[in-house]
Amino acid sequence: MRIVDIREVTRPISSPIRNAYIDFSKMTLSLVAVVTDVIRDGKPVVGYGFNSNGRYGQGSLIRERFRPRILEAAPDSLLDESGNNLDPHQVWACMMSNEKPGGHGERSVAVGTVDMAIWDAVAKIEGKPLYQLLAERYGNGTPKREVFVYAAGGYYWPGQDLQALKNEMQGYLDRGYKVVKKKIGGGSLADDLKRIEAVLSILPAGCKLAVDANGRFDLKTAVEYAKVLSQYDLFWYEEAGDPLDYALQAELANHYQGPMATGENLFSMQDARNLIRYGGMRADRDWLQFDCALSYGLVEYLRTLDMLKEHGWSPSRCIPHGGHQMSLAIAAGLGLGGNESYPDLFQPFGGFPDGVQVKDSIVTLPELPGIGFEGKADLYAEMKALGEA
Numbered sequence: 001m002r003i004v005d006i007r008e009v010t011r012p013i014s015s016p017i018r019n020a021y022i023d024f025s026k027m028t029l030s031l032v033a034v035v036t037d038v039i040r041d042g043k044p045v046v047g048y049g050f051n052s053n054g055r056y057g058q059g060s061l062i063r064e065r066f067r068p069r070i071l072e073a074a075p076d077s078l079l080d081e082s083g084n085n086l087d088p089h090q091v092w093a094c095m096m097s098n099e100k101p102g103g104h105g106e107r108s109v110a111v112g113t114v115d116m117a118i119w120d121a122v123a124k125i126e127g128k129p130l131y132q133l134l135a136e137r138y139g140n141g142t143p144k145r146e147v148f149v150y151a152a153g154g155y156y157w158p159g160q161d162l163q164a165l166k167n168e169m170q171g172y173l174d175r176g177y178k179v180v181k182k183k184i185g186g187g188s189l190a191d192d193l194k195r196i197e198a199v200l201s202i203l204p205a206g207c208k209l210a211v212d213a214n215g216r217f218d219l220k221t222a223v224e225y226a227k228v229l230s231q232y233d234l235f236w237y238e239e240a241g242d243p244l245d246y247a248l249q250a251e252l253a254n255h256y257q258g259p260m261a262t263g264e265n266l267f268s269m270q271d272a273r274n275l276i277r278y279g280g281m282r283a284d285r286d287w288l289q290f291d292c293a294l295s296y297g298l299v300e301y302l303r304t305l306d307m308l309k310e311h312g313w314s315p316s317r318c319i320p321h322g323g324h325q326m327s328l329a330i331a332a333g334l335g336l337g338g339n340e341s342y343p344d345l346f347q348p349f350g351g352f353p354d355g356v357q358v359k360d361s362i363v364t365l366p367e368l369p370g371i372g373f374e375g376k377a378d379l380y381a382e383m384k385a386l387g388e389a
């Protein structure tokens with residue numbers, strides 16, 4: 001078998017929202033199709049991938065470096081031992097040939113996007129859900145199809161008042177979520193507190209709020225917020241300072257006893273390892289949000305999970321950023337603590353297969369081959385236009 005083509009298209013996922021650092025008025029993503037010559041149900045198997053929100057489409061890197069490397073490689077060098085399927089680790093090594101270490105910037109997003117499509121193809125060729133394949137190859141053999149999800153929103157919308165914020169959050173509760181997230185750091189502390197209290201005022205017992213500063217704060221501000229946020233029983237306090245400022249994160253732990261979360265902007269195992277070594281994160285309560293779609297894909301994420309294990313961290317402390325089905329499959333296959341979800345944003349790319357309902361903040365993954373994109377009609381329509389044209 002061989003890869004016949006790799007196609008990329010850059011799509012808008014823009015909206016007028018902003019967090020403490022960026023607005024999303026020009027946000028895009030790359031959608032990738034990896035076309036193989038393997039025939040299933042009378043059609044070539046095509047794997048699909050896309051990158052998460054927050055970084056932009058990676059078309060030029062994919063077209064200039066990663067696509068040609070794969071297509072120019074000897075087809076057999078990309079296969080597993082059976083010779084009947086791709087080996088994602090070999091494809092990854094091929095993409096990363098002649099790439100120096102460090103400086104993980106945008107290329108990790110390009111590689112992560114192609115890697116997602118490779119895993120989708122591999123699981124489809126095996127005729128299994130990706131979560132099943134992962135549980136068999138790297139997990140305990142049995143996936144856990146019920147995955148915790150929380151609703152991320154609470155962005156700064158133009159003109160949104162407190163009532164509109166409450167309505168937004170109520171909408172998530174009505175759809176079955178028990179944990180909701182809102183942004184902080186995009187206004188004054190006093191305004192943020194009004195917004196936090198507005199949300200808390202509508203949360204029933206058993207439901208929780210997480211807050212996300214998107215790396216905006218210096219140490220002084222992060223600590224100021226920590227002191228005030230300590231009065232609430234928050235689900236977590238996320239990305240207070242710059243993602244690479246491990247000393248800030250470590251110092252913050254001296255001022256905030258509740259759970260903290262970070263990692264969505266760490267794009268390699270090595271960066272994640274530095275967070276674990278130097279960031280003062282606490283394995284008994286904190287959360288790790290590394291997102292494979294931004295950070296060299298699942299091949300690298302497997303290395304990150306191994307690194308975590310060596311440092312005494314359970315995969316159940318990981319709740320990835322990004323709200324995509326790839327991380328849902330990894331969560332189900334390898335026992336992560338859950339996944340992010342953006343019920344009202346970044347469509348059609350985020351979310352779940354059609355008909356999957358959130359109940360008590362849990363989704364149950366259906367048995368679809370691959371990652372499961374074909375189960376979401378609006379998403380699959382976009383994918384099919386690229387991959388089956």
Ligand SMILES: O=C([O-])CC(=O)C(=O)O
Pocket residue numbers: 019053054152212214264321322340
């Ligand atoms: O607003 C963003 O860039 C997304 C984000 O931080 C998250 O989902 O945690």
Ligand SMILES: [Mg+2]
Pocket residue numbers: 212214238239264321
């Ligand atoms: Mg975040």
